[in-house]
Amino acid sequence: MTLDVATVDMTARIGSLTLPNPLMTASGCAAAGRELHQFFDVGELGAVVTKSVMTAPRSGRDTPRMAETDSGMLNSIGLQGPGIDAFVEKDLAWLREVGARAVVSIAGSSVQEFRDLAARLADEPGVAAIEVNISCPNVANRGLVFACEPTSAASVVAAVRAVLPPTIPLLAKLSPDVTDIVEIAAACVSAGADGLTMINTLLGISIDVDRMRPRLAGLTGGLSGPAVRPVAVRCIWQVQAAMLAGRLPTVPIVGVGGVRTGLDALELVLAGACAVQVGTVAFHDPSAPLRVRDELAKAVQERGFSSFMDAVGHAHRVLATAEGTR
Numbered sequence: 651m652t653l654d655v656a657t658v659d660m661t662a663r664i665g666s667l668t669l670p671n672p673l674m675t676a677s678g679c680a681a682a683g684r685e686l687h688q689f690f691d692v693g694e695l696g697a698v699v700t701k702s703v704m705t706a707p708r709s710g711r712d713t714p715r716m717a718e719t720d721s722g723m724l725n726s727i728g729l730q731g732p733g734i735d736a737f738v739e740k741d742l743a744w745l746r747e748v749g750a751r752a753v754v755s756i757a758g759s760s761v762q763e764f765r766d767l768a769a770r771l772a773d774e775p776g777v778a779a780i781e782v783n784i785s786c787p788n789v790a791n792r793g794l795v796f797a798c799e800p801t802s803a804a805s806v807v808a809a810v811r812a813v814l815p816p817t818i819p820l821l822a823k824l825s826p827d828v829t830d831i832v833e834i835a836a837a838c839v840s841a842g843a844d845g846l847t848m849i850n851t852l853l854g855i856s857i858d859v860d861r862m863r864p865r866l867a868g869l870t871g872g873l874s875g876p877a878v879r880p881v882a883v884r885c886i887w888q889v890q891a892a893m894l895a896g897r898l899p900t901v902p903i904v905g906v907g908g909v910r911t912g913l914d915a916l917e918l919v920l921a922g923a924c925a926v927q928v929g930t931v932a933f934h935d936p937s938a939p940l941r942v943r944d945e946l947a948k949a950v951q952e953r954g955f956s957s958f959m960d961a962v963g964h965a966h967r968v969l970a971t972a973e974g975t976r
Contacts, residue, residue: 845904
């Protein structure tokens with residue numbers, strides 16, 4: 651049977667934001683989308699998530715910055731970027747020009763920097779949402795990563811929410827390197843997050859056994875790629891289950907981590923994600939985000955759904971039904 655995926659309603663909703671489809675780029679894997687645009691029209695994606703931008707230009711960490719692993723890669727880029735002014739003038743303007751919906755990722759070393767970045771973007775046209783990258787060291791708290799402690803995570807979210815208009819959704823990007831991700835999620839939602847992005851990379855080290863030293867100049871790096879997908883599914887599942895149980899308010903979850911195919915994306919969706927970001931695979935298959943979009947649409951229809959949103963969190967319903975019949 652030939653499937654007409656055009657008949658599937660792939661509309662995705664993230665709070666007040668409605669997207670034509672749930673596929674996004676993942677922050678840090680395609681800058682602001684220019685590189686991918688030569689392969690396909692990035693305006694066809696649900697959204698382009700930009701590389702995390704900070705207040706001032708940054709050169710990033712020393713090289714080498716990247717290392718392959720058996721099922722993914724480690725990166726230690728160090729948030730290299732042009733700074734917020736150049737980003738707004740060049741990258742955000744370009745995204746508007748090509749008709750892409752921009753989810754701007756912001757990063758800071760202090761709560762005040764996050765607030766200032768959000769304030770700078772609050773009135774800029776073309777900002778569809780803000781993704782707060784709280785996996786940054788908090789210089790005011792001995793370098794503790796914001797996302798690893800509920801109070802620190804909530805302080806950033808509250809500061810950003812205070813300066814953003816209600817029409818711009820705020821997504822908090824969570825780290826899997828925590829004891830209880832539900833606790834962090836609850837703190838972010840209570841502080842004003844309109845949605846959650848899960849997950850950021852896992853911290854790892856790779857050692858060159860011939861040179862007998864770490865491969866990355868910065869020693870540690872963020873692990874991404876297929877190896878992390880089960881972790882992403884677990885985190886999404888736990889937070890969605892907590893929402894269903896009333897342990898925290900229900901907000902949209904954007905899933906990210908090791909997605910290579912439409913079936914990979916569907917796994918995150920069935921766990922509770924209402925949108926999916928594609929990252930590492932684009933380094934060797936630049937057309938992957940659009941391909942995954944079409945493969946996901948096909949997978950959704952093959953399983954009897956007429957609407958993408960009907961598939962979101964469906965594995966929880968299947969499990970509840972199965973347990974109810976025991």
